[in-house]
Amino acid sequence: MITGATSGLGRVAALDLADRGYRVGVVARSRIKADALVAELTAVAGDMQVDVFHADLGLVSQAHRVGEEIAAYYPRVDVLVNNAGLHAFSQRITTEGFAEMTAVNYLGPFVLTQALTSRLLASAPSRIVNVASEASRQAKAIAPAEDLRHVAPYTRRESMSLYGRTKLMTIMWTQELARHLDPAKTTVNCCDPGFNATGLGRDLPGSRILQGVLNTLHVGDPRKGAGIIVRLATDPAFAHTSGGYFSVRDAKPLECPEPGRDPRIQKELWDETVTLLAAHAAD
Secondary structure, three states, X not given: OEEOOOOHHHHHHHHHHHHOOOOEEEEEOOHXXXXXXXXXXXXXXXXXXEEEEXXXXXXXXXXXXXXXXXXXXXXXXXXXXXXXXXXXXXXXXXXXXXXXXXXXXXXXXXXHXXXXXXXXXXXXXXXXXXXXXXXXHHOOOOOHHHHHOOOOOOOHHHHHHHHHHHHHHHHHHXXXXXXXXXXXXXXXXXXXXXXXXXXXXXOOOOHXXXXXXXXXXXXXXXXXXXXXHHHHHHOHHHOOOOOOEEEOOOXXXXXXXXXXXXXXXXXXXXXXXXXXXHHHHHO
8 A cells, every 4th residue: 555656756656566566555635646547557567456545644534534444445455655745835724723734744644554553463564664754854853742733824944844844753653653563563664765856845836847857857766766665665675674764875774863863752742643633533
């Protein structure tokens, strides 16, 4: 299962996995983009079945619902890749009251993974791969209770540190989740896919023109970033590794950036997330 597969890194990773003979399931928000992806995957995979589940992962209720649908549909799930991401250059609040960037990049994947954990454990050995970012280093501090609930307006300049904070949360959550799972059954790792010319910054004026120029110059080729995702999902070398953060550059192990490195702050983020989501479900 892979999220964010209708464009960018996720699309390239999904095509690579299909080409290797894996049955691919995707979570997609846009039905038009999903149909186009299915056509591409079918062309690569031939008779291999491609499954599409529709949900907006920026809404935790939909993330939970689609996770339950996936768990009920498949007798086993070998790999879950949480790849969907968003860099919003101004504040947008979801209908559930969360900052959209926090919801898409962190809360949605957290909830989807929770909904699928039992199925993943029952499918042992299985893997979870979370896509983080080098931008996590832009987060100079983290206060989980406040940051999870941060919905104040921000400028385009300020957006980078806030985006980085959601990716720092991804790394922190990955490492805390690894402490909750039996690595002999399910491993969880995350990666920095490097700079990629994808649609992540699609809200930025002129982004399509810039992406076209970068593609022409072969700068930020998403095939490189997708490679580390596929490697963590399939390479036997990572079969017994859990709680790691790996670079696109030869899968070099990386440390979680300092604000979120201490296991105590990682547990605090986990606990605050569970509390926040429980309060939301009770509303």
